[in-house]
Amino acid sequence: MPQEMIAVLMFSTMLLLMMTGQRVFGIIGFVAVVASIALWGTGGHTMGFSASMKLMKWYPLLSLPMFVYMGYVMSESRLAEDLYKMFHVWFGPVPGGLAIGTILLMVLISAMNGLSVAGMAIGSTIALPELLKRGYDKQMVTGTIQAGSSLGILIPPSVVLVLYAMIARAPVSELWLAGVMPGLLMAAFFIAYIGVRSALNPRLAPPLSAEERASISWADRISTLRAGILPLLIFAAMMIPFIYGWTSLVESSVIGVATTVVAAVLKGRFTWSVFEISTRNTLGISCMFMWIILAALAFGAVFDGLGAVKAIDSLFTEQLGFGPWTILILMQLSFLIMGMFLDDTAMLVIVAPLYVPLVARLDLGIPADQVLIWYGVLYTITCQIAYLTPPFGYNLFLMRAFAPPEITMGDIYKSVTPFVLVMAGTLVLIMAFPEIALWLPNTIYPD
Amino acid sequence: MTHALPRPLIVFVRLVDRMNYGVGRFAMYLLFALMAVLMWSSISKAFFNPSLWTLEMAQFLMVAYYILGGPYAMQMEAHVRMDLFYARQSPKRRAVWDGFTVFVVVFYMAVLIWGAAESLGYSLGLTWGEAGPQIGRLERSPTAWRPYLWPIKLVMLIGFTLMLLQALSAFIRDIATIRGETI
Numbered sequence: 001m002p003q004e005m006i007a008v009l010m011f012s013t014m015l016l017l018m019m020t021g022q023r024v025f026g027i028i029g030f031v032a033v034v035a036s037i038a039l040w041g042t043g044g045h046t047m048g049f050s051a052s053m054k055l056m057k058w059y060p061l062l063s064l065p066m067f068v069y070m071g072y073v074m075s076e077s078r079l080a081e082d083l084y085k086m087f088h089v090w091f092g093p094v095p096g097g098l099a100i101g102t103i104l105l106m107v108l109i110s111a112m113n114g115l116s117v118a119g120m121a122i123g124s125t126i127a128l129p130e131l132l133k134r135g136y137d138k139q140m141v142t143g144t145i146q147a148g149s150s151l152g153i154l155i156p157p158s159v160v161l162v163l164y165a166m167i168a169r170a171p172v173s174e175l176w177l178a179g180v181m182p183g184l185l186m187a188a189f190f191i192a193y194i195g196v197r198s199a200l201n202p203r204l205a206p207p208l209s210a211e212e213r214a215s216i217s218w219a220d221r222i223s224t225l226r227a228g229i230l231p232l233l234i235f236a237a238m239m240i241p242f243i244y245g246w247t248s249l250v251e252s253s254v255i256g257v258a259t260t261v262v263a264a265v266l267k268g269r270f271t272w273s274v275f276e277i278s279t280r281n282t283l284g285i286s287c288m289f290m291w292i293i294l295a296a297l298a299f300g301a302v303f304d305g306l307g308a309v310k311a312i313d314s315l316f317t318e319q320l321g322f323g324p325w326t327i328l329i330l331m332q333l334s335f336l337i338m339g340m341f342l343d344d345t346a347m348l349v350i351v352a353p354l355y356v357p358l359v360a361r362l363d364l365g366i367p368a369d370q371v372l373i374w375y376g377v378l379y380t381i382t383c384q385i386a387y388l389t390p391p392f393g394y395n396l397f398l399m400r401a402f403a404p405p406e407i408t409m410g411d412i413y414k415s416v417t418p419f420v421l422v423m424a425g426t427l428v429l430i431m432a433f434p435e436i437a438l439w440l441p442n443t444i445y446p447d
Numbered sequence: 448m449t450h451a452l453p454r455p456l457i458v459f460v461r462l463v464d465r466m467n468y469g470v471g472r473f474a475m476y477l478l479f480a481l482m483a484v485l486m487w488s489s490i491s492k493a494f495f496n497p498s499l500w501t502l503e504m505a506q507f508l509m510v511a512y513y514i515l516g517g518p519y520a521m522q523m524e525a526h527v528r529m530d531l532f533y534a535r536q537s538p539k540r541r542a543v544w545d546g547f548t549v550f551v552v553v554f555y556m557a558v559l560i561w562g563a564a565e566s567l568g569y570s571l572g573l574t575w576g577e578a579g580p581q582i583g584r585l586e587r588s589p590t591a592w593r594p595y596l597w598p599i600k601l602v603m604l605i606g607f608t609l610m611l612l613q614a615l616s617a618f619i620r621d622i623a624t625i626r627g628e629t630i
Contacts, residue, residue: 020544020547021533022528022545022548024529025526027551033555034554037558045558048555052559052603056507056509056510056599062485065481065509066482247489254482258482279478282478283474283512283516284520287517287525288526345527
């Protein structure tokens with residue numbers, strides 16, 4: 001059988017098996033070990049295990065449980081409550097202000113942790129009930145929280161970019177810096193959308209009433225600003241030593257955990273149940289990630305052994321005669337469609353052996369050492385869109401789990417449409433102007 | 448009239464679940480050992496000579512953390528599924544699907560155990576003499592600290608075995624669900 005055929009067979013078997021709803025790590029690992037034994041006989045059986053030794057040596061992965069733990073401590077101890085109050089007081093008086101404040105809250109939360117789960121939990125326990133109580137349109141509210149929390153994986157620190165860095169063998173520090181401008185840009189677009197929409201139809205997002213505004217004194221307003229110190233502190237304690245190279249990524253992540261826990265203890269909110277829930281869920285999420293990556297590495301090793309990337313590359317460029325940009329756009333489109341059905345870790349598995357080497361070979365007029373940094377940002381935005389697109393989207397399900405019963409699944413599906421369009425717009429913009437992503441890393445690391 | 452599941456199967460499920468719960472709870476706290484090692488690493492780097500052992504020790508702890516915690520995560524249903532169709536089925540239908548497909552996990556674990564056992568044998572320098580297996584030259588990691596590698600491989604072997612047992616336990620639970628019983 002030609003090798004491209006084996007590659008196609010492996011992928012289609014994996015997708016088919018995934019539809020059965022069995023645990024993803026088991027399916028990926030199963031296809032990988034069956035293929036390796038079928039292809040290389042009894043010598044192939046060690047491939048699955050060697051992946052686990054390889055995984056052990058991936059040092060940056062040690063930061064994964066740290067970021068997960070940090071996110072849980074932050075949301076379980078309700079550290080962000082004061083932050084929400086700050087935005088509530090300052091942005092409440094304008095139409096749509098509370099939703100705009102929620103986006104800004106999400107930006108700050110994203111700067112403190114690397115996944116979207118923490119943002120979802122904080123947004124739906126703190127912001128959601130408040131906004132609904134003030135008569136905000138429920139679709140506007142749920143859309144805002146889902147879209148805002150997805151910024152967690154684009155704004156550093158980002159776990160998704162750490163995983164991508166492993167696959168693409170690109171430096172994490174540059175990838176994180178590359179995510180900053182696109183993340184802020186996307187947040188600005190969200191805010192612009194909410195602002196325009198609420199200005200056109202203030203009934204969707206009414207401002208705070210005059211009495212309520214009068215009840216907040218200027219002294220109170222100023223004192224809420226103190227809440228903003230905490231995220232700055234956590235972000236600085238983590239990022240400054242890392243960017244300057246004093247500590248490694250992993251050591252910085254531990255400093256982040258320590259700062260968060262100390263903050264929670266000082267506020268008297270680090271209770272036994274916060275400790276238990278955070279520790280238990282961190283194990284669950286970390287195991288979920290690590291076992292999938294373990295299986296994915298074995299899958300990738302078989303795939304590399306097949307040399308399938310070269311075959312697919314030549315199919316596109318020589319036989320079909322596509323230009324590099326056409327290929328990139330086709331890849332991104334197929335990726336968006338896959339994102340509707342797969343979660344981001346599974347997407348990484350599929351993309352890793354196929355898209356990353358292909359992008360590295362395309363001549364897009366971007367220096368070779370930067371093209372994978374830029375593609376990392378495109379990849380992350382695609383993951384964000386995948387979080388929000390039905391039928392399978394993490395944030396959609398999380399929203400369903402957190403939202404009160406009067407919000408239906410239909411509301412949740414409809415609520416994301418405008419935000420997905422805004423995200424897709426940002427994606428196109430960054431494809432057209434790679435400088436948006438590459439400017440910051442190039443300024444900080446000029447070489 | 449259906450008969451209850453054979454007693455040994457029920458005992459097996461309860462035993463495996465309890466054991467993996469215990470091992471998983473232990474693994475859960477390794478997170479703090481990992482944090483301590485990394486904390487020490489940054490402190491020693493800043494104030495004294497950097498320690499040789501922290502990096503590899505942290506890696507070993509991480510492996511033990513997620514490999515030994517895996518079966519407990521499975522009990523918590525933390526391992527993600529593509530549940531587009533799966534979630535819409537009745538519990539019984541789900542158990543039918545799962546009862547068949549859980550064997551992909553079993554097979555994957557069996558191959559991992561096979562590889563791990565071989566690799567562990569190599570790390571211990573095992574040879575088969577007349578008096579049974581003999582331990583020979585022990586494999587060390589090619590770093591400055593030069594730790595032995597067999598302990599971590601043994602941990603992995605144990606973890607994969609526990610995962611296999613957990614998958615079998617899930618299978619028996621599926622059968623029980625299909626027959627309308629609870630264990």
